[in-house]
Amino acid sequence: MTSIENPDLGPDRSLLLVDDDEPFLRRLEKAMARRGFEVETAGTVAGGRAIATARPPAYAVVDLRLEDGNGLDVVEVLREKRSDARVVVLTGYGAIATAVAAVKHGATDYLSKPADADDIINALLANGGDLPPPPENPMSADRVRWEHIQRVYELCDRNVSETARRLNMHRRTLQRILAKRSPR
Incomplete structure (x- = not known):
């Protein structure tokens, strides 16, 4: 497996992925590792909170709705432990109200599934006022x-x-x- 070096990542390349969709989580984990991230995964809110508390990552991608609760609970812990973390909230149930809630809880960006690794990286690495480019293949x-x-x-x-x-x-x-x- 070849790795694509990404100079925009900086020295801390730690990434937490929290999603209860196991196949999606594994595909995203491999894609992000190939792009230079040091990936840890969790399939539950409890697992995500534990990792965020023990080893707060520089980057995180958190699913909004998980089997054991709301992914925003993980975002809150990340913000408490590491205020400079870049967090993208993913969900298959995109709505303006949930996007606003995610940003209020400290998310850097909010993406609807299906989002590919490039969309996620663009959102994670976007500078403050810069908007990531629109997705290549948006849903109809x-x-x-x-x-x-x-x-x-x-x-x-x-x-x-x-x-x-x-x-x-x-x-x-x-x-x-x-x-x-x-x-x-």
Whole structure:
């Protein structure tokens, strides 16, 4: 595995990745290690908080919603232990309210999944006022809608009637959407 040297990282290349999506976490861990980071991973809020307390990293990428709680709890611990840490909050459930909450808790940036390693590095290394470049392949509006419907469907324990009620959608319309493949 070849490593891509990144001179913008500085002397402390420690990176904490916190996500409960194991395949995504492993792929991101390998990609970030190849780009010169010294990566530690955690799959839970408790694990992320423990690492942030014991060995506060210079950089962190934290999923917002984890099985055992909210990733913002990890961000708070990071801010207490290391105020100069650059933290990017990732989530599959992007919304303005959660983005504002993430920034208020000390996140440097906020990205919606799916985000690739280059998007994450751009966000981690962006200078204060600089905005990272827009993503190369952003999700289409149809895909964002589909992702939102899938999220609500899962949160309603795959109950079509309850999901339709919460989305203010006719049940049969929702059934047709769920029967189709995801848009690109």
